[in-house]
Amino acid sequence: MRFRFGTDIGLKRDENQDAVRCEYFGHNVLAVVCDGMGGERAGKEASAVAVEEFFQRFSAGYSESLDDEEIRKLLISSVSAANSVIYTRARLDFKNFGMGTTCVAAFINNKSAFIINVGDSRAYLITDKKLLRITTDHNVAALLYEKGQITEEEMEVHPQRHMLTRAVGVEKTVLPDTFILDYEDKISLLLCSDGLSGYCSDNEIYDVILNSSFDNVADELIKLALSKGGRDNITVAVVSD
Numbered sequence: 001m002r003f004r005f006g007t008d009i010g011l012k013r014d015e016n017q018d019a020v021r022c023e024y025f026g027h028n029v030l031a032v033v034c035d036g037m038g039g040e041r042a043g044k045e046a047s048a049v050a051v052e053e054f055f056q057r058f059s060a061g062y063s064e065s066l067d068d069e070e071i072r073k074l075l076i077s078s079v080s081a082a083n084s085v086i087y088t089r090a091r092l093d094f095k096n097f098g099m100g101t102t103c104v105a106a107f108i109n110n111k112s113a114f115i116i117n118v119g120d121s122r123a124y125l126i127t128d129k130k131l132l133r134i135t136t137d138h139n140v141a142a143l144l145y146e147k148g149q150i151t152e153e154e155m156e157v158h159p160q161r162h163m164l165t166r167a168v169g170v171e172k173t174v175l176p177d178t179f180i181l182d183y184e185d186k187i188s189l190l191l192c193s194d195g196l197s198g199y200c201s202d203n204e205i206y207d208v209i210l211n212s213s214f215d216n217v218a219d220e221l222i223k224l225a226l227s228k229g230g231r232d233n234i235t236v237a238v239v240s241d
Helices: 044-063 068-092 139-144 153-159 201-212 214-228
Strands: 001-006 016-023 028-037 103-108 112-118 123-126 131-133 179-181 188-192 233-239
Touching: 001 016, 001 028, 001 214, 016 233, 028 044, 028 188, 028 233, 044 068, 068 103, 068 112, 068 139, 068 179, 103 123, 103 188, 123 201, 131 139, 131 201, 139 153, 179 201, 201 214, 214 233
Parallel strands: none
Antiparallel strands: 001 233, 016 028, 028 103, 103 112, 112 179, 123 131, 123 188, 188 233
16 A cells, blocks of 8 residues: 655645645555635644544554444544544634634555545545546535536536535534445545645546656646646645555
């Protein structure tokens, strides 16, 4: 199992409010991408705290003997731990009012990939033919699409596509989505903030992955988003066996 990751402030923002971290757990990998939101510095703090708390809680609870359901529950409790810390900080300091963050994470062992997400940072499965999106965005546009009020094409460009309906740290409790993908021979995943997925099509992202060496894939994906105007912070993590 191997990974590459990177983050960039982009061309329009004053600070990078994204955070990313990948680590080995034995031969397994945990990857987390967060995209913060809030007032001055609050978004940056929210994403950094979320990544730190997520890894701390996961590390404390992880062992090689955990079964699939126990791993899934550990991921949920890791997001919940991050949620509690950010929620509390936002209420202790008025400058942090409204702080929160997206979170998408993947834990990959030798037979399964476990995905968890809150917000609109995404996880994709990289197949031999295309990108397959695993997660569903938690935003107003996706909600309207689910209700049949707009089309899929309209959802991708809707003015409320950046307005989140779920985020880590905004409410007292958080409701993440979880997914378990079983595999036999190999698996490759992409995690990213909407600085990539919000400005580049799935086909454009896939073409870059297909035509990049693994060592350079994170940098090349960031370059793609920059070439599209770099209007947001850009963060990616690619994990492959």
